[in-house]
Amino acid sequence: xxxxxxxxxxxxKSPWFVTGVDAKDTARWLALAxxxxxxxxxxxxxxxxxxxxxxxxxxxxxxxxxxxxxxxTWAALEVNxxxxxxxxxxxxxxxxxxxxxxxxxxxxxxxxxxxxxATQLSLDARIILAEAGLTGGSPVVIG
Numbered sequence: 635x636x637x638x639x640x641x642x643x644x645x646x647k648s649p650w651f652v653t654g655v656d657a658k659d660t661a662r663w664l665a666l667a668x669x670x671x672x673x674x675x676x677x678x679x680x681x682x683x684x685x686x687x688x689x690x691x692x693x694x695x696x697x698x699x700x701x702x703x704x705x706x707t708w709a710a711l712e713v714n715x716x717x718x719x720x721x722x723x724x725x726x727x728x729x730x731x732x733x734x735x736x737x738x739x740x741x742x743x744x745x746x747x748x749x750x751x752a753t754q755l756s757l758d759a760r761i762i763l764a765e766a767g768l769t770g771g772s773p774v775v776i777g
Contacts, residue, residue, distance in 0.1 A: 637686050638668045639697040640705070650706040660705065666715045667704035670755050671697055675768045696766020700759040707756040715752045 642660045645652045652660065675697070681689045688694045708715050755763075763769045 636665065636669055637672060638665050638701075639671055639687075640664050640668070640701040644698055645702050645705055650702045652706050652709045655709060662716060663705040663708055664701060667701045667708075667759075670704060671700045671759065671763065674755055674760065674763055678768045693766055693768060696762055696768050700755070700762040703759040703762055704756055707751065707758065711748070711751055713748055713751045717752060
């Protein structure tokens with residue numbers, strides 16, 4: 635079973651403040667975000683407990699915060715990560731038939747960006763992982 639690095643209560647706290655979202659949705663976001671975080675840190679080496687979670691509290695907090703940041707990004711952008719790259723939002727640029735007309739202000743580049751947002755870690759999540767020493771090599775624990 636996949637590790638989940640954050641809880642819905644973590645996501646509701648500062649600095650994320652993601653509230654008012656169905657608990658099933660936030661749980662799914664956190665599970666999907668945790669898998670992206672795990673993939674980004676798969677080459678990191680650290681001591682773990684029986685559940686595979688880091689024993690170092692700094693590393694554990696980094697994984698939690700990166701997961702929450704990713705889920706908060708999805709919430710802010712209204713991206714459904716369960717749809718993956720298929721979450722293109724409204725991609726109709728302009729349609730007309732007789733007196734009826736439909737036009738959305740979503741362009742192809744926006745559709746691609748939404749797909750990337752649904753399937754890749756956000757810049758903030760990557761920065762959090764780097765600051766915790768979880769990317770770009772093994773973390774060094776002093777003390």
